[in-house]
Amino acid sequence: MKKILLVCAAGMSTSLLVNKMKDAANKRGEEIDIFALPISESSSVIDEVDVVLLGPQVRFQKAQVDSMVKGRVPVEVIEMRAYGTMDGEKVLNRAFELIGE
Structure with a gap:
């Protein structure tokens, strides 16, 4: 399963985007793990993801x-x-393009 990490500041608006991305993935029948974390917590999962997208604010x-x-x-910055x-x-x-799918 592919994993997409969105890096954000506090996570409020980015959480909304994660939900929209999950909806789009579900409509396609894609099984993918999409989640958002602040930069301070990203290092704990950075080795497990396939692409990292940064919110424009960071x-x-x-x-x-x-x-x-x-x-x-x-x-890449979103x-x-x-x-x-x-x-x-x-x-x-764009995430799929970056992953190469």
């Missing part, structure tokens, strides 16, 4: 996340418009 922490994954998985409109399908599609 884009300044991308270098820190890059150093945690050490090139093992893709790390496009601002997709995040702002909570477009779970678009963000999920």
Whole structure:
């Protein structure tokens, strides 16, 4: 099962996006684990995920996340418009592109 980690600040808006992404995955029949954590808790699961997406509000922490994954998985900041409109399908599609599926 693929795992997508969304890195956020406090988690409120990112939790909404996680739910939208899960809805989009369910509509496709995809079995995928999608969850959000603040940067301070990300290191505990970073070795178990297939892609890391950062909320735009924590884009300044991308270098820190890059150093945690050490090139093992893709790390990208979620496009601002997709995040702002909570477009779970678009963000999920991008995650799959990054994973290579």
